[in-house]
Amino acid sequence: MHGYTANKDDILKRLRRIEGQVRGLQRLVDEDTYCIDVLTQVSATTKALQSFGLTMLxxxxxxxxxxxxxxxxxxxxxxxxxxxxxxxxxxxx
Amino acid sequence: MHGYTANKDDILKRLRRIEGQVRGLQRLVDEDTYCIDVLTQVSATTKALQSFGLTMLxxxxxxxxxxxxxxxxxxxxxxxxxxxxxxxxxxxx
Amino acid sequence: MHGYTANKDDILKRLRRIEGQVRGLQRLVDEDTYCIDVLTQVSATTKALQSFGLTMLxxxxxxxxxxxxxxxxxxxxxxxxxxxxxxxxxxxx
Amino acid sequence: MHGYTANKDDILKRLRRIEGQVRGLQRLVDEDTYCIDVLTQVSATTKALQSFGLTMLxxxxxxxxxxxxxxxxxxxxxxxxxxxxxxxxxxxx
Structure with missing residues (x-):
């Protein structure tokens, strides 16, 4: 048992959302989206990963x-x- | 055309690897892995996203x-x- | 009494060194040093501040x-x- | 001549303020201030250094x-x- 075990479902939901954000990045690149808009999504995904890490910590x-x-x-x-x-x-x- | 268009295949490959890292996080949580090991993977995934962003920039x-x-x-x-x-x-x- | 009280002298020495790094930045700017060299010193000073914070934490x-x-x-x-x-x-x- | 040369006075003023923040950290430690309050000031000083770097960049x-x-x-x-x-x-x- 770890600190996060009780919130496992929420945690997995959060990680699936982050997975979706990374797939969203692939779509943006595939559709030749303007670099800055891709970079904005990179920062949003990085922030989501960070706050996931802070919760786990x-x-x-x-x-x-x-x-x-x-x-x-x-x-x-x-x-x-x-x-x-x-x-x-x-x-x- | 954008700066990254010429390297689109490499970029998509990189993003799919990052997607795989996020799915790897889900497996670690699903298997009740020790928190610190999950956090180590969070930092590795964040770093991969960052260096993707720096290349695009x-x-x-x-x-x-x-x-x-x-x-x-x-x-x-x-x-x-x-x-x-x-x-x-x-x-x- | 706090966790850092026992190491106060070392901590103050470290902070004086960081203060010296910031004064070093002023000298670089005053002497019209190339921007990238100033930015390299900014990153070094930021890193020193960060590791000071991590020790205190x-x-x-x-x-x-x-x-x-x-x-x-x-x-x-x-x-x-x-x-x-x-x-x-x-x-x- | 560099990009920042025209704003040298403002830049030096900003750096002196950051130097003052680092001296402020020394005072906090000297007065046995609670760790979290010192860490809050470390983050504020780091942020000031970062935005100085971003302006120079x-x-x-x-x-x-x-x-x-x-x-x-x-x-x-x-x-x-x-x-x-x-x-x-x-x-x-």
Whole structure:
């Protein structure tokens, strides 16, 4: 069980919408749409992916990381470090 | 004709790969994969989208914007401004 | 006391270095340095600020957020939510 | 002469303000300010640096890159490539 398990259906719906946005990009390119309009859709799709990631991160902090902290010991420091590395990857993309 | 038209097949192939990455995210969630592993894939997919956008932008600068600059007049300033706004959206996602 | 208090001297040293980078930008502009070289220094300064923020965030997760989680109750959810909003701001800049 | 030379005074004023924001961060840390409030100021400073970079980039596109395009030949492709690499660095910070 993970923090997101309880919201799995919503999460999968969100990911299917993002999949649809990427297919929408393919249609725009296929129809020779003006570059800037394609780039606007790229930014919208990137934003959707980002906010999906932020939701998953919050669930993770409030479940997996919180559980490790409640148990205490080295497990807590490892979980916080692991989450911080994931946050760094998100910040740098 | 746009800057990317000559590379349309490569571009569509790239977008289909990104679509596959998003479907891969759905599989990870469906299989209750550990949150951090899902987040790692989110960052990889975001990076693929970003570098797709950067390639499209470079093509745009070297075709549509360059043509407008070569013609001169207000069209050039508008095209540079439009490209700068697209760049700002990319930087802020 | 906050997570960063124990490392205050290092943190202040880091911030003074970033301040120096911003003053370095002023010198580059003052000396009519080529735009791309100025932009390269802007990216380096932004990166230094970002990694400063990521260090502060990790300290916060491992101190303030961990303490609130250990105490349990609503305080824990509020702290996680507050940290997630700070992470969202970092991701979107 | 570069694209930004005509606005040098405004640019230097903007950079001095960003320098002030970084010194403000030092004060916050020195006064043991709550981590989240420091992180909020980090995001605000990062945003100010980013929009400074975007302004400089637009000036560069409309001057140095435009001039190279107007002259034509390999110089134009090099300038567009160089600008695209600077944009990639900005997007990835």
């Amino acid at each position: 919050e669930d993770h902090l409030y479940s997996c990381v919180a559980d490790a902290i409640a148990e205490g010991g080295d497990g807590a420091r490892d979980k916080v470090q692991e989450a911080s590395q994931a946050i760094a990857r998100m910040v740098r993309t | 470079e093509d745009h600068l070297y075709s549509c914007v360059a043509d407008a600059i070569a013609e001169g007049g207000d069209g050039a300033r508008d095209k540079v401004q439009e490209a700068s706004q697209a760049i700002a959206r990319m930087v802020r996602t | 990790e300290d916060h997760l491992y101190s303030c957020v961990a303490d609130a989680i250990a105490e349990g109750g609503d305080g824990a959810r509020d702290k996680v939510q507050e940290a997630s909003q700070a992470i969202a701001r970092m991701v979107r800049t | 637009e000036d560069h596109l409309y001057s140095c890159v435009a001039d190279a395009i107007a002259e034509g030949g390999d110089g134009a492709r090099d300038k567009v490539q160089e600008a695209s690499q600077a944009i990639a660095r900005m997007v990835r910070t």
